[in-house]
Amino acid sequence: ETGVTQTPRHLVMGMTNKKSLKCEQHLGHNAMYWYKQSAKKPLELMFVYNFKEQTENNSVPSRFSPECPNSSHLFLHLHTLQPEDSALYLCASSQGAMAARISLTGELFFGEGSRLTVL
Amino acid sequence: EDKVVQSPLSLVVHEGDTVTLNCSYEVTNFRSLLWYKQEKKAPTFLFMLTSSGIEKKSGRLSSILDKKELFSILNITATQTGDSAVYLCAARRNTPLVFGKGTRLSVIA
Numbered sequence: 001e002t003g004v005t006q007t008p009r010h011l012v013m014g015m016t017n018k019k020s021l022k023c024e025q026h027l028g029h030n031a032m033y034w035y036k037q038s039a040k041k042p043l044e045l046m047f048v049y050n051f052k053e054q055t056e057n058n059s060v061p062s063r064f065s066p067e068c069p070n071s072s073h074l075f076l077h078l079h080t081l082q083p084e085d086s087a088l089y090l091c092a093s094s095q096g097a098m099a100a101r102i103s104l105t106g107e108l109f110f111g112e113g114s115r116l117t118v119l
Numbered sequence: 120e121d122k123v124v125q126s127p128l129s130l131v132v133h134e135g136d137t138v139t140l141n142c143s144y145e146v147t148n149f150r151s152l153l154w155y156k157q158e159k160k161a162p163t164f165l166f167m168l169t170s171s172g173i174e175k176k177s178g179r180l181s182s183i184l185d186k187k188e189l190f191s192i193l194n195i196t197a198t199q200t201g202d203s204a205v206y207l208c209a210a211r212r213n214t215p216l217v218f219g220k221g222t223r224l225s226v227i228a
Contacts, residue, residue, distance in 0.1 A: 004161070033215060042123070043162075043207065043218035056215065088160070107153070107167060108216060112160040 003027040006091050006111035013081065014119050021076040021114045023091030030095065032074040033108065034066060037088040049074060081118045088113045121146045123210050125219035132226055136198050140222045142208030143190040152184050152191045153216065155207040162207055165193070198226045 004025045013019050025032060034046040048056035049068040063085075065077040074091055092108040126141045144152065151169040155162035166175045168184035168191060175182050179198075184191045195202055203226045209216040 040220065042220045043209075043216075045215050048215055090161070107164050108162075109164070110155075110161040 004091055004093055004109050004111035006089075006114050008114060009112065010115045010117075012117045012119065013078065015081060015083075017081075018077070018079045020078065021089055021091075021116075023074040023076075023111055025072055025074075025091075025093040025109070025111075027093055027109060029093035029109070030071050031093060032068060032071070033092040033094070034074065034076050035090040035092060035110075037090055037113070039087075043090065046076075078116070081116075083118050086116055086118045088115050121210070121212065121217045123208055123217050123219035125206075125208050125222050127222060128220060129223040130225070132198055132224070134199060134226055134228050136226075137194065137196045138198060138224060140193040140195075140206050140208075140224070141190065142192070142219055144208075144210040144217075145189065146210040146212055146217055148212045149186075150211045153209045153211060154182055154191075154193050155209065156204045157207055157221070158204040165206075195224075198224075200226050200228055202226050 007022045011019060031050045033048050036044045036046055045058050046060045047066040052068050052071060063080050067075040090113045091111040094108050123144045130138060132138055151167050153167045154165040156165055166182045168182060171184055171186040179196045182191060182193045193206060203224060205221040205223050207221045208219045
């Protein structure tokens with residue numbers, strides 16, 4: 001139990017479907033992240049939210065739409081995905097993404113991930 | 120472009136062996152280097168290194184950072200099958216982390 005919970009753990013969807021991934025953290029952190037992990041590639045940062053404000057969007061296609069209603073919850077809405085979007089999507093949280101541009105801690109706490117398969 | 124390069128990409132050893140995993144980085148505004156272990160899904164934190172030349176240890180694992188040569192190593196002594204995992208290295212700028220591809224370590228009995 002890492003304190004970061006992701007659902008669903010597995011998701012299979014067609015290219016025309018709309019689905020959402022959910023992440024919840026119970027650690028009292030202020031920052032939350034979405035990472036994509038594809039085979040044989042480094043973890044790729046997708047989005048960062050700090051105190052519910054999106055602070056980073058790493059050129060992610062608009063078919064991925066994040067939502068952060070509060071500091072404990074993060075969603076990734078999926079729409080008209082492509083087969084190459086199949087990957088493990090990892091959510092993470094940390095104490096504070098930016099405080100005057102200086103991070104308070106280096107440690108990210110990851111969830112177990114949501115394995116997405118797009119047919 | 121910021122990048123983190125890990126080597127080797129995969130490694131197979133026998134129980135009891137000692138292994139060294141390498142991580143080199145080129146990151147602007149570098150602040151610290153982190154090591155994670157990923158067994159099945161969630162990467163779990165191992166070490167954060169900020170200063171050069173100071174070894175961090177946790178049981179059979181140890182790590183050190185060289186900020187002049189821009190690399191870090193992770194050592195595992197007396198390896199066990201439970202050490203089999205992907206080991207991720209990440210460099211922190213202000214935020215967020217830049218990850219390497221990882222080293223897949225397989226320890227066989």
